[in-house]
Amino acid sequence: MIFSVAYFHSIFLLTKRAIMREQIQVGNIEVNRIIETEAPDWAPLTFFPECTKEMLESQLNWLQPRFLDPASGNLIFTTQSYLLQTTHHNILIDSCVGEQKTRKYSPEWNLKSNTGYLAKLSATGLSPDSIDYVLCTHLHPDHVGWNTKLIDGRWVPTFPNAKYLFSKTEHAFWKTKSSKHPTKYDDGCYQDSILPIEEAGQALIVDDTHSLNDEISLVPSPGHTPGHTSVKLRSNGAQAVFSGDLMHSVLQCVYPDLVSQACFDKDLARATRKAFLQSASESQTQVFTAHFPSPSAGYIRRSGEAYSFVYAD
16 A cells, blocks of 8 residues: 655654654653664565565655665664653663673674663663663563673673563563573573573563553563563553554554564464554554654554554654
């Protein structure tokens, strides 16, 4: 399906205005983005193996330059955490790639250093000691990396006063995989980013559906990984959802059947995404994505048989 240039130009203008905002308010909850990186990353036909050249070229008039870099031809991805400040707690959703971690499957993540991530967190007025909860939507390396940091040759919790919530299904899956081989299945991230949290007594293994409080809850959104969860907010009449890797790119709004090469159960990932897109569009829920380019938050709109993503104004 091809959308008009004028329509996506309007979306681009909304995006430019929204980029200037450092904070977003959802009811009584203040949301900040802690961006580790934002840059051209994967080639679209590699990342989405079922995407054809024709499918991609029919969308280039609006994909470039915001969502796809014309120079490299790669999709622009953001790797980020969301910081939620409620009346009582400071909560971090996902923790990016981290530093000094061996990631042979992703050379650009391997032994990354000097990301400035902790300085960006401090710029919000909070320190790692101030974080009360870390919620991991799933346990892939780019969502758990800053769970720990390297001190005197040991991986220790980056957020020493936080409880780290892992869904039961997700945790059990990766724990089993890691016990079979410590690096083969997850590039070693269970060993350096999850196990040290358990050993420090800071891990909370919770049901896939779990309420942290009256405003924040985990809801299952499996497919990308077996126990993938999204984080739902309801506060003072406002509602939002942090979708994790339920979708990676705006292309998956236009083509909901596209699945990434990293998806565990492709059929389930498709079904979960389609149900999510329909529900979010009908409920007018604000969606905070993990990897969409800045400002990463917006609304799902129905467009014929497909959908579009309209950035929050």
